[in-house]
Amino acid sequence: MTEMNTVPAPANNRLVAKLLLVVLAMFGFGYALVPLYDIICDITGLNGKTGQVSAAEVVGPDESRTVTVKFVATVNNAAPWEFLPNDVTMKVHPGGIYTTSYRARNKTGRSLVGQATPSVSPREASLYFNKTECFCFTKQEFEPHEDRDMPVKFVVDRDLPSHIESLVLSYTFFDITDSSGKS
Amino acid sequence: MRHARAGLTVLFSGILLFLATPALAEWAVNMPVGVTPISREVYGLHMLIFWVCVAIGAGVFGVMLWSIFHHRKSRGVKAASFHEHHMVEVIWTVIPFLILVSMAVPAAKTLIRMEDTRDADLTLKVTGYQWMWQYEYLEDGVSFYSKLDSESNKARQLNSGIDPESVPHYLLNVDNPVVLPVNKKIRILTTANDVIHAWWVPALGVKKDAIPGFINEMWTLIEEPGIYRGQCAELCGKDHAFMPIVVKAVTEEEYRQWVAEQTGKSEAETASL
Amino acid sequence: MSTTAEQLHDHHHEHPKGVLAWITRWLTTTNHKDIGTLYLWFSFLMFFIGGFMAMIIRAELFQPGLQVVDPMFFNSMTTMHALMMIFGAVMPAFVGLANWMLPMMIGAPDMALPRLNNWSFWILPFAFAMLLSTLFMEGGGPAAGWTMYAPLVLQTGDAFPFLIFSVHLMGISSVMGAINIIATVLNMRAPGMTLLRMPLFVWTWLITAYLLIAVMPVLAGAVTMLLTDKFFGTSFFNPAGGGDPVMYQHIFWFFGHPEVYILILPAFGIVSQIIPTFARKRLFGYASMVYATASIAFLSFIVWAHHMFTVGMPLAGELFFMFATMLIAVPTGVKIFNWVATMWKGAMTFETPMLFALSFVVLFSIGGFSGLMLAITPADFQYHDTYFVVAHFHYVLVPGAIFAITAAVYYWLPKWTGHMYNEFLGKVHFWASMIFMNLTFFPMHFVGLAGMPRRIPDYAVQFADFNWVSSIGAFGFGISQLLFLFIVIKTVRGGKKATSQVWEGAHGLEWTVPSPAPHHTFSTPPDVNLMHKEAHS
Numbered sequence: 004m005t006e007m008n009t010v011p012a013p014a015n016n017r018l019v020a021k022l023l024l025v026v027l028a029m030f031g032f033g034y035a036l037v038p039l040y041d042i043i044c045d046i047t048g049l050n051g052k053t054g055q056v057s058a059a060e061v062v063g064p065d066e067s068r069t070v071t072v073k074f075v076a077t078v079n080n081a082a083p084w085e086f087l088p089n090d091v092t093m094k095v096h097p098g099g100i101y102t103t104s105y106r107a108r109n110k111t112g113r114s115l116v117g118q119a120t121p122s123v124s125p126r127e128a129s130l131y132f133n134k135t136e137c138f139c140f141t142k143q144e145f146e147p148h149e150d151r152d153m154p155v156k157f158v159v160d161r162d163l164p165s166h167i168e169s170l171v172l173s174y175t176f177f178d179i180t181d182s183s184g185k186s
Numbered sequence: 187m188r189h190a191r192a193g194l195t196v197l198f199s200g201i202l203l204f205l206a207t208p209a210l211a212e213w214a215v216n217m218p219v220g221v222t223p224i225s226r227e228v229y230g231l232h233m234l235i236f237w238v239c240v241a242i243g244a245g246v247f248g249v250m251l252w253s254i255f256h257h258r259k260s261r262g263v264k265a266a267s268f269h270e271h272h273m274v275e276v277i278w279t280v281i282p283f284l285i286l287v288s289m290a291v292p293a294a295k296t297l298i299r300m301e302d303t304r305d306a307d308l309t310l311k312v313t314g315y316q317w318m319w320q321y322e323y324l325e326d327g328v329s330f331y332s333k334l335d336s337e338s339n340k341a342r343q344l345n346s347g348i349d350p351e352s353v354p355h356y357l358l359n360v361d362n363p364v365v366l367p368v369n370k371k372i373r374i375l376t377t378a379n380d381v382i383h384a385w386w387v388p389a390l391g392v393k394k395d396a397i398p399g400f401i402n403e404m405w406t407l408i409e410e411p412g413i414y415r416g417q418c419a420e421l422c423g424k425d426h427a428f429m430p431i432v433v434k435a436v437t438e439e440e441y442r443q444w445v446a447e448q449t450g451k452s453e454a455e456t457a458s459l
Numbered sequence: 460m461s462t463t464a465e466q467l468h469d470h471h472h473e474h475p476k477g478v479l480a481w482i483t484r485w486l487t488t489t490n491h492k493d494i495g496t497l498y499l500w501f502s503f504l505m506f507f508i509g510g511f512m513a514m515i516i517r518a519e520l521f522q523p524g525l526q527v528v529d530p531m532f533f534n535s536m537t538t539m540h541a542l543m544m545i546f547g548a549v550m551p552a553f554v555g556l557a558n559w560m561l562p563m564m565i566g567a568p569d570m571a572l573p574r575l576n577n578w579s580f581w582i583l584p585f586a587f588a589m590l591l592s593t594l595f596m597e598g599g600g601p602a603a604g605w606t607m608y609a610p611l612v613l614q615t616g617d618a619f620p621f622l623i624f625s626v627h628l629m630g631i632s633s634v635m636g637a638i639n640i641i642a643t644v645l646n647m648r649a650p651g652m653t654l655l656r657m658p659l660f661v662w663t664w665l666i667t668a669y670l671l672i673a674v675m676p677v678l679a680g681a682v683t684m685l686l687t688d689k690f691f692g693t694s695f696f697n698p699a700g701g702g703d704p705v706m707y708q709h710i711f712w713f714f715g716h717p718e719v720y721i722l723i724l725p726a727f728g729i730v731s732q733i734i735p736t737f738a739r740k741r742l743f744g745y746a747s748m749v750y751a752t753a754s755i756a757f758l759s760f761i762v763w764a765h766h767m768f769t770v771g772m773p774l775a776g777e778l779f780f781m782f783a784t785m786l787i788a789v790p791t792g793v794k795i796f797n798w799v800a801t802m803w804k805g806a807m808t809f810e811t812p813m814l815f816a817l818s819f820v821v822l823f824s825i826g827g828f829s830g831l832m833l834a835i836t837p838a839d840f841q842y843h844d845t846y847f848v849v850a851h852f853h854y855v856l857v858p859g860a861i862f863a864i865t866a867a868v869y870y871w872l873p874k875w876t877g878h879m880y881n882e883f884l885g886k887v888h889f890w891a892s893m894i895f896m897n898l899t900f901f902p903m904h905f906v907g908l909a910g911m912p913r914r915i916p917d918y919a920v921q922f923a924d925f926n927w928v929s930s931i932g933a934f935g936f937g938i939s940q941l942l943f944l945f946i947v948i949k950t951v952r953g954g955k956k957a958t959s960q961v962w963e964g965a966h967g968l969e970w971t972v973p974s975p976a977p978h979h980t981f982s983t984p985p986d987v988n989l990m991h992k993e994a995h996s
Contacts, residue, residue, distance in 0.1 A: 073324060081380075122377075125403060235838065265738065402770075424531040427530065
């Protein structure tokens, strides 16, 4: 038969203690991931997360270059809003601050809450598309039949790679009135 | 006599092959070449990698077949005892690697061209719904929904009793097709209303997922007028099989006419290109 | 070897009589052979259930038009067929083979953690009973594909939490089994059984075990996030809350790609055992085979996004994943060449295990070739989500994993039961499986290239002819497997007595114990150094 276990009890206890410590450390790592993710997404522009710069940091437009920006709007899940860009297309100079807006209208007779998420295409352009003011991720409460304009102030970074001459800013509008998390 | 027999065999085979051609078309065994520069490049890559695989396969399986016939115990052979050879191992590691590199270069070139969406003449926004498509022409202000045509829809119901062969373009026909001009670079944006869908027309050589909350882009340039059919290419629920795509490629003039009809404006007013 | 001593010892090992005792034995056994048997019978049952679902799928696809089931049920059939086959048939079968053979191959008396072994198995019947029960729930069984993409999977009805829970249970079973295998292989090899003397099947399972531990928790994470998105207000994959459906795909496929290697590496090990036996020649390039397997395992972690080329990845990502995926062809090719070199100038006979093993080499290679084609990203845009992909993975999984498992069963049945299986029937099973399998799946390459998407219950009429052929092939393949069941049961119950060696060209510790293998083997470790000296003198 196989030999009996000859490892002494203290050695087993030490191992158990070490393993418990590893478990705790992994939980801690899991919690630390929340701020870590934010940092990673900011640096890499993943998830269409665009840069956020303050208006003061902007240097000035590069007149030698023109980039076409198209604005696109989608309402998710056939939610009862009308949601349209007020400008469909805009020719901009990288480095200059521009303003546009989207118009949303609650088509129903009830109060609703909406939220918009942005997405930029091509993906790599999202790193260079900075919104100094926007309505992304902010809960928008609408009275029945209310409509409003929601502004977007943006700067296309002067470092935008030269092969990108046009990009698309898309907003998707979601109904989060029933905000129990079910989509 | 031998020559006559050979000649007749060739003649017969030729006739058979000729007769078989329409049958072969029915029994479609290959990807379409398509009608865009990209679809042609993709077809070329596909055939290249295919023949490389056939060649390697023929080589390896040929060796195996030979071995199966000649190195069998019933032939009275005695097994050899070699079980390693470093040089041989190096060779059959390096040579496949080089073959792969030679494939990767043209593939990368085509991929880079496919992802170059600059200088588009027209932008078409495609939104996938459960279970239909919405098309919006951003410059021309045309917007409509496109779903499975009613004949197909009736026939496809469970135990409808309708023979699919009697329905024209069964499951590949819609009520409102996408109309696009030929020889113009068209940038196609995709998104979705609910779950992930995918927009695919094999003859154009492009496919891209349509993801709710996000915008994707691809481009195409159709070189020949015609009708091209595709289907949703991402499982999206019960009617995933029943939301086809029909693209009608027409001359620029006909496209302008169509836009005018859709928007109620005159043709001159719609000329934005 | 002290085989007579083993036999004498085993005479004292009588199992108590009576139904209750029988049930207790199978419920509480910690014996690796018993647990191996449990896994194998369980997997056989799941194979038939999953296979039955495939028959429903092919019955609907027999002709254009909808005749048999409604689209929602069809989607649940494709989903469940895959879940049953992957998690219920292939993986447990490999674990069953590992349980039976690994301890004997390394001269160990049992697995390192016998009680854990028992629990690893018994989780599975519960997990699958739960999964199968979802077919009877409100909203039907899960129907979003075995890949469970968000947001579609969140539209699943009452079945949803049970799907998630059963996936968790399967994962726990796999991870515990993998831990057991690693502990056994690293700690319980007989003296003289160095790592580089181990049979290839042990090596491939050792590497597979590491893959399992690395990626099953990732799947658990992914499905847990689905669960919290649905019930606890999180937005991991919900864009409304800032989440991303594509992130689910990244996480899933980070598990998913190594998973497919988990499904094939043990098969590589099996083939590496069988071909040398029937060629009467040592495996060519043993060390290369080990390194190639390890390279494949490593590379499998950096290619996952080739399952997502159409998702809208940046160009740099597409290029990287294309190159990395193509690279896997190199070590895989090395393995194929080594098997052929093993055959070359051998003295082959073609018993049933060898027939399955040789057809594995040819047909798995065909699956590998279509895989290489899929790796070419611009071409993949035309292949993705079509039947071309279905053809590819069925070629690597059916004549790949399944044929290898079948080969292993024929190869080791005499050792397990003490009886030879009926060679004529075995060959009939082989030829039927071979022919019908190709009839089923080869035409799928054509319809996929011609434009037929996957996961559809009904198709355009130009795809009808090949679908008709596929369905005929599928029905034939299904019936052929009933013959396999018959052969196995027949062999368990009786047959020509098997020797210890069983096969003339077989080498390894497992062939030194009697057939059937005694309930306990290698209670005293064998002297491998001595055996090695004798074999190579």
